[in-house]
Amino acid sequence: MNTRYTAPEAVYIHIPFCTNKCFYCDFNSYVLKGQPVMDYLDALEREMERTVQAQPPGKIATIFVGGGTPTVLLPDQMAHFLKLVRTYFPDQHENLEFSMEANPGTTDLEKLTAMKEGGVNRISFGVQSFDNGLLETIGRIHNTDDVYRSLENAAKAGFDNMSIDLMFGLPNQTPEMMEKTLNAALALDLKHYSIYSLKVEENTLFHTMYHKNQLPLPSEDDELDMYLLIMRRLKEAGYGQYEISNFARPGYESRHNTTYWRNQPYYGLGAGAHGYAEGHRHVNVKGVQPYIDRTKEGLPHLERFPVTxxxxxxxxxxxxxxxxxxxxxxxxxxxxxxxxxxxxxxxxxxxxxxxxxxxxxxxxxxxxxxxxxxxxxxxxxxx
Incomplete structure (x- = not known):
């Protein structure tokens, strides 16, 4: 059977709001202040309704909420949003993987409890480094104390499947600094780690700095040493490297991301989201207000095209x-x-x-x- 044409069993939902824009980030995200958050959630509901009418879902196996920073939603907004997801995707596998990205600076116990009660069972924290100086250099709003507090609150709320994102190849970062971050990260004994190299993307502050010769990146040799160190340390700690940048305890690999890597269909909902279903890819309108407006007329696709x-x-x-x-x-x-x-x-x-x-x-x-x-x-x- 050609799996390209089966009903999607994976859902990606984009929440485009952030407390601030990190210096390396080229994702479709907007600073939260003054944004019409409830209007956006209403627009998401319209898109969900139209999407499942046009392309009825299979039994949903994975849901991933990314951003932006989905955890900037207030607890009542979060509860409302998660209720929408249950309403339009009610037929779920009993071992559904429901992941949400979180920023350590935006997760208190009340919000994490709302997430848990709403069905989220896996959290991916954007930590990036355990070096406070480096966090400041890349424009993150949290510090390492926030990371520990967030993980503690998540455990209190009942989460045991947690992942953190780390980055290497950051400005002025050395292999020794990477080793210290790895020591701190591995001491947490989490189920999953995603560790990516910095890419200097267009339309970011880092891209501007790079072209002005103001971005002191590590040498290629140092970056390679960091990657080799990462692979060795994670392997020694008992984690399987199941993808170029991802490491997990057995059975805790990200099933949602594996959907992408196996080139299987998935729904893409929200401003700027990409989806792949019925042999077609689509990209949604990016801006918050243009997205809201477009959902009042129909599906908010910027473009939809067949994949040859x-x-x-x-x-x-x-x-x-x-x-x-x-x-x-x-x-x-x-x-x-x-x-x-x-x-x-x-x-x-x-x-x-x-x-x-x-x-x-x-x-x-x-x-x-x-x-x-x-x-x-x-x-x-x-x-």
């Missing part, structure tokens, strides 16, 4: 190889009706001969060397 067979095959390889278990030839054939070798045989032979990919039975995955040069590997599959 060629693009779908490229996506399958590029996102699937991010997972360290790699891609399965059987899955490729199930989706596209031909063996993977028929489409990408020459590329695969070349990458295997260069030691960047390895084959094990019907699986193809990144080698240890390939993990370090993932972007080069993924680009090889683009025509």
């Amino acid at each position: 067979e060629q693009e779908a095959m490229e996506d399958f390889m590029m996102v699937g190889l991010r997972l360290l278990e790699g891609i399965s030839g059987d899955d490729f054939t199930a989706q596209f009706g031909i063996p993977v070798e028929e489409k990408f045989g020459k590329t695969l032979e070349d990458l295997i001969s260069r030691g960047l990919l390895e084959r094990s039975g019907n699986k193809i995955r990144l080698s240890e060397q390939g993990i370090l040069f993932g972007n080069d590997v993924f680009a090889s599959f683009l025509e």
